Every structure is written in structure tokens, then in C-alpha cells.
Amino acid sequence: xxxVTQMEGPVTLSEExxxxxxxxxxxxxxxxxxxxxxYPGEGLQLxxxxxxxxxxxxxxxxxxTYRKETTSFxxxxxxxQVSDSAVYFCALRNAGNMLTFGGGTRLMVKx
Amino acid sequence: GAVVSxxxxxxxxxxxxxxxxxxxxxxxxxxxxxxxxxxxxxxxMLMATSNEGSKATYExxxxxxxxxxxxxxxxxxxxxxxxxxxxxxxxxxxxxxxHWGTSGGLSTNEQFFGPGTRLTVL
Numbered sequence: 001x002x003x004v005t006q007m008e009g010p011v012t013l014s015e016e017x018x019x020x021x022x023x024x025x026x027x028x029x030x031x032x033x034x035x036x037x038x039y040p041g042e043g044l045q046l047x048x049x050x051x052x053x054x055x056x057x058x059x060x061x062x063x064x065t066y067r068k069e070t071t072s073f074x075x076x077x078x079x080x081q082v083s084d085s086a087v088y089f090c091a092l093r094n095a096g097n098m099l100t101f102g103g104g105t106r107l108m109v110k111x
Numbered sequence: 112g113a114v115v116s117x118x119x120x121x122x123x124x125x126x127x128x129x130x131x132x133x134x135x136x137x138x139x140x141x142x143x144x145x146x147x148x149x150x151x152x153x154x155x156m157l158m159a160t161s162n163e164g165s166k167a168t169y170e171x172x173x174x175x176x177x178x179x180x181x182x183x184x185x186x187x188x189x190x191x192x193x194x195x196x197x198x199x200x201x202x203x204x205x206x207x208x209x210h211w212g213t214s215g216g217l218s219t220n221e222q223f224f225g226p227g228t229r230l231t232v233l
Contacts, residue, residue, distance in 0.1 A: 036224075043117075043204050043224040044155070089154065097208070099145075099222060103154045 002027040006090045006102035013109050019077040021105045023064075023090035026071065031092040033057075033066050033073040034099070038087045047075075047088070085109045113139050115207045117225035124195055125233055131191045132228045134205030141207035144188040145222065146180060149202040161188045195232045203228045 007022045025031065032051045036044040048057030053068035064075045073090060090102040114137040124130050134144055142163050147155040159169045159180050167180035177199075179191040188207075192199055206222040 041227070041229075043115075043226040044206075045224070046221070098157070098160075099206075101154045104152075106152075 002031070002092060002094055002100045004090050004092055004100055004102035006088075006105050008103070009087075009106035011105060011107050013080055013107070015082055015109055015111050016079045017109075019075070019080045019084075019107070021075040021088055021090075021107070023073045023075065023102060024071050025073065025090075025092050027092055027094060027100075029095050031094050033064070034091040034093065035062070035064055035073070035075050036089040036091060036101075038089065038104070040086075044089065080107070080109045082109045082111055113137075113207075113209055113221075113223040115205065115223045115225040117203075117205055117228050119228060120226060121229045121231075123231045123233065126196050127194055129191055129193045130195055130230060131189055132203055132205075132230075134188045134190070134207065134225050136186045136207040136209075136223070139207070139209050139223075140185040141188075141209065142185060143208040144182060145206045145208070146178075146188075146190050147204045147206070149204060149227075151202075155204060158190075192230065195230070197232045200230055200232045203230060 003026045005024050034049045035047040037047045038044050048059040050057040050066035056065045062077045064073050087104045087106045089104045091099050116135045118133045144161040146158045149155050158173045159167045161167045161180045161182040163182045169175045182188040204227045206224045208222050
């Protein structure tokens with residue numbers, strides 16, 4: 001079945017540092033890929049998405065590129081802020097329109 | 112943008128009682144809603160898929176008689192945890208799928224998530 005694997009956290013960075021959160025997936029067919037963010041005590045918010053190979057999703061300074069050859073969708077940001085502290089979930093959506101989530105990665109940004 | 116609300120946001124109940132959680136799509140029609148469960152510091156686990164006007168589809172291992180789901184309208188789904196026990200304590204999150212793209216979201220079929228309901232069973 002489909003699965004998503006992301007690096008375990010927590011990831012602790014200083015403000016303005018570069019961020020990478022790795023995500024790889026296993027799926028049949030051609031899934032769409034997503035990154036969601038969850039702030040403390042809240043639900044999930046869609047951060048960005050990509051629907052086909054080589055697509056780059058971007059939003060609020062975050063980027064991720066759909067790499068079919070490596071089945072990856074790594075999340076990057078050039079300069080993180082304290083307000084980016086949250087849990088980040090990588091997910092895929094298959095042809096059946098069901099979302100499969102990775103385990104989540106907690107990001108802590110210190111001033 | 113599309114907004115999904117959940118009520119209540121927090122609930123504490125005694126063991127053996129039933130708790131109802133509401134999930135509403137506020138500005139779009141959702142033919143399908145999903146219920147997830149999230150344990151502390153873990154990912155979301157899909158419990159069931161709720162389709163308006165029909166029976167919910169439960170994931171393997173989820174007791175349908177314990178977690179009753181009703182999706183009576185295009186904007187409301189409810190999850191009732193019957194005879195709750197402490198092991199049912201968790202964060203329950205719903206999502207609603209914007210099938211028709213009426214919300215102005217990134218694309219049709221996108222899921223919008225509610226803020227979650229924290230259930231504590233004493």
C-alpha cells in the first residue's frame with residue numbers, strides 16, 4: 001500500500017537558518033504530494049502541493065519539488081522564523097483521493 | 112478560503128458516557144468528510160470516510176458501533192463516541208472535501224481540515 005516516510009524530529013534550528021525536512025513516498029501510479037503544517041492545538045493547514053513530476057510547490061517561503069526518480073518531496077525554506085515552529089506533515093493523495101500522511105516532523109526555531 | 116469548524120474544541124467526560132463531535136463546512140459543500148484520530152506526537156490515522164446521505168466507510172480496526180458517524184447534509188458530519196473509555200482519549204480531526212471547487216481552494220477535491228477536538232475521558 002501507499003506510505004510516506006519523513007525524517008523524525010524534533011528539528012531545532014536558530015532563526016534565519018536553512019531548513020530541510022526530508023520526505024519520501026511509496027505509491028502506485030502518480031500521486032499528488034502535499035505538505036501540511038499543524039500549529040499547537042490546531043488542525044492541519046495546507047502549506048503547498050505538487051501534482052506531477054518536477055512540479056515545485058511553494059508558499060510562504062517554503063518550497064518542495066516532486067522528484068519521481070527519487071520518490072521524494074523534501075521541504076525547504078531558506079530562512080526560518082520563530083513563527084515557523086510547528087509540526088509538518090508530508091502526505092500523498094492517490095487515485096482514490098485518499099490522503100496518506102507521514103509521521104510528522106516537529107520544527108522548533110529558537111530566536 | 113474554505114473553513115471547516117469543529118465543535119466542541121475540547122470535551123472532558125466520564126467513562127461510559129457518549130460524546131458527539133460536529134464537523135461543519137462553513138462556506139462550501141462537502142459531499143465527503145473524513146474523520147481522523149491523532150495520538151500525542153503522532154500522525155493522523157484515518158478512521159472513516161463519511162459520504163453525505165450514505166453509510167460511512169470505516170478503516171480496518173475501527174469499530175463502527177463505537178464510533179458512529181452521520182453525514183446528514185452537505186455541510187455537517189457528526190462523530191459520536193459511544194460508551195467512551197480512557198483509551199478513547201485523543202485528538203479527533205475532521206476534514207471536508209471540496210468536491211466542486213466552490214471554496215476557491217487550490218483545486219477541486221482538496222481536503223480542508225477542522226481545528227480538531229480534544230477528547231479526554233476520565
